[in-house]
Amino acid sequence: MAETTAERGAAPQGPGAVRLTRYAHGGGCACKIPPGELEAVVAGLLEKADGPRPRLNGELVIGLDDGDDAAVVRVEDGRAIVATADFFTPVVDDPFDWGRIAAANALSDVYAVGGEPLVAVNLLGWPRDVLPMELAGEVLRGGLEVARAAGCHVAGGHSVDDPEPKYGMAVTGLADPGRLLRIxxxxxxxxxxxxxxxxxxxxxxRHKATGEVFPQAVAAMTTLNRDASRAALAAGAGCATDVTGFGLLGHLYKLARASGVTAVVDVAAVPYLAGAREAVRDGYVSGGTGRNLAWVVPHLDPGRFGEEDLLLLADAQTSGGLLVAGEIPGAPVVGELVPREGPPLRLR
Structure with a gap:
């Protein structure tokens, strides 16, 4: 039986093959605005609004304050509405896989606060004079497949003619306001x-630079965080966040800062995909990862650990897993929360 492209680790070949990642200045959640810059922009945003405060519908129970993964509004009948949006440039060359990854990533924000997705709309930017619209159709097909696997409707969306391809979703979900996962x-x-x-x-x-295909990375990014979120709620957890563009250290710093504790990471317990360490040693580190590390270093006691470990812990993830304050079945324990002692992050 012939090997597939993914199995032999080669770039797609043939006249119809398109390297989508070559049309993007960044890739996936690594193209996020750096966290320090973003926080400076949104700090005190509501307080700066002019004019009288209007009466708003429902009660905002999770919003801008601590950088949670989605907004949550309590409404009538003991329910809460969850709302989020996420989109990014191509993270892989295969358009169908990119659509699947982007959808799983957008849905993750709902799972990260303990909700269940209800309906999504597509967000698509496409250089229609440069890339075939058939490729855009494959991207949308990938997003639809993952949303359906999540039990989430996809109802239209919005598209623009964009010099750089971008795709994601705006997602609305439901949650129990008494059982939320908060940062x-x-x-x-x-x-x-x-x-x-x-x-x-x-x-x-590495994929963007060389065309090598890493099926283990695609499998991780297209895995929904649904089961992890449900397991966290079943275990009585009340705190979580997902690990995306700011890396494990960046998202854990935000959690520790918001919770008033110190997060201690057992570096040896952190799991990595096959090939990740080799990629760092060979220099395949995104600019987003470097910015993540620069942001957290002032708030971090690195202990005895050097640059390789720090870059891996700050690695900008796309559609990463959940960080849960609590023990849940099947997930490795990678550290603990302790009373605030010195900086909010410490490695051991």
Whole structure:
């Protein structure tokens, strides 16, 4: 039986093959605006609004304050509406896989706060004079497949003619307002669980540079965080966030800061995808990862660990797993929350 492209680790061949990642200045969540710059822009945004405060519908229970993964509004009948949006440039060359990854990533924000997705709309930017619209159709098909696997409707969306291809979704979900996963809900004494291995960022960077295909990275990025979110709620957890563009250290720093604790990472317990360490050693590190590390270094006690470990822990993930303050079945425990002692992040 002949090997598939993914199995032999080669770039797609033939006259119809298109290297989508070559049309993007970044890739996936590594193309996010750096966290320090973003926080400076949104800090005090609501307080700066002019004029009288209008009466708003429902009660905003999770919003801008701590950088949670989605907004949550309590409405009548003991339910809450979850809303989020996420889109990015191509992270892999295969358009169908890119659509699947982008959809799983957008849906993850709903799971990260303990919700279930209900309906999504597509967000598509496409250089229609440069790339065939048939490729855009493959991207949308990939997004639809993953949304359907999540039990989420896809109802239209919005598209623009864009010099750089971009795709994602705006997702609305439902949650129980009494059983949410919040970024500020961490408490000293709780273990930290991580539900997916790290390393997709450096593997995607290698893919963009060389065309090598890494099926283990695609498999991780297209895995929904649905089961992890449900397991966290079933275990009584009240604090979580997903690991995406700011890396494990960046998202854990935000969690520890919001919760008023110190997060201690057991570096040896953190799982990585096959090939991730080799990719770092060979220099395949995105600019986003470097910016993540620069942002957290002032808030980090690195202990005895050097650049390789720090870059892997700061690696900009796309559609990463959940960081849960609590122990959940099947997920490795990678550290613990302790009373605030010195910086909010410490490695051991």
């Amino acid at each position: 500020d809900g961490g408490r000293a004494g709780l273990p930290i669980s991580l539900t997916k291995p790290l390393g997709v960022g450096v593997l995607n960077t």
